[in-house]
Amino acid sequence: MTGALHLGFVNGYSPRWAGRLGAEVESALSMRVTPIELDLDIDAYYASDRGQFNSTMMLAGVLRRLPDPATRIVGITHVDLFIPVLTFVFGQAQLGGVAALVSTYRLRREFYGLPADEPNLVDRTVKEVVHEVGHTLGLVHCPDYSCVMHAATYVEDVDLKSRRFCRECQGLLSEPAPVGRANPY
Numbered sequence: 616m617t618g619a620l621h622l623g624f625v626n627g628y629s630p631r632w633a634g635r636l637g638a639e640v641e642s643a644l645s646m647r648v649t650p651i652e653l654d655l656d657i658d659a660y661y662a663s664d665r666g667q668f669n670s671t672m673m674l675a676g677v678l679r680r681l682p683d684p685a686t687r688i689v690g691i692t693h694v695d696l697f698i699p700v701l702t703f704v705f706g707q708a709q710l711g712g713v714a715a716l717v718s719t720y721r722l723r724r725e726f727y728g729l730p731a732d733e734p735n736l737v738d739r740t741v742k743e744v745v746h747e748v749g750h751t752l753g754l755v756h757c758p759d760y761s762c763v764m765h766a767a768t769y770v771e772d773v774d775l776k777s778r779r780f781c782r783e784c785q786g787l788l789s790e791p792a793p794v795g796r797a798n799p800y
């Protein structure tokens with residue numbers, strides 16, 4: 616793949632493994648990755664009835680902060696994201712677009728009452744970033760459970776899949792990306 620990708624850490628989120636995430640995403644996608652700080656008005660996205668943040672609204676905020684139209688951006692946040700029809704989302708993206716969003720909130724083992732596991736958290740975050748970038752490249756969900764474009768309903772699904780696009784998805788990457796009106800998660 617060609618192109619450049621910004622990883623935009625939202626509102627001071629600064630995990631100590633940010634550098635490793637950038638390096639591993641860079642090698643998984645063969646895209647040049649640049650970390651940036653992203654200041655968003657996240658209070659505006661908070662839904663007090665759910666205690667969560669509206670993912671679609673935050674995605675629009677990420678898009679407005681794209682530093683260069685010839686690049687892509689993935690917002691990285693630690694707050695819990697939702698879209699109205701789902702309990703939560705791990706992330707969301709513009710189909711065939713330039714912006715995406717990933718939350719580490721439910722990727723942390725601590726969320727499930729387990730001890731923290733930093734290598735596992737980095738691995739899960741890499742996969743979710745690659746997945747959302749795949750949507751910006753026009754890919755939809757893939758039935759192959761080992762393909763990074765497989766839809767993860769539970770965090771165990773994230774652990775099961777690889778960081779790679781399967782052969783079929785890889786083949787679709789060379790075709791013109793469909794531009795969708797929906798923002799897949």
Ligand SMILES: [Zn+2]
Nearest residue numbers: 757762781784
């Ligand atoms: Zn696939």
Ligand SMILES: [Zn+2]
Nearest residue numbers: 756766799800
């Ligand atoms: Zn998806």
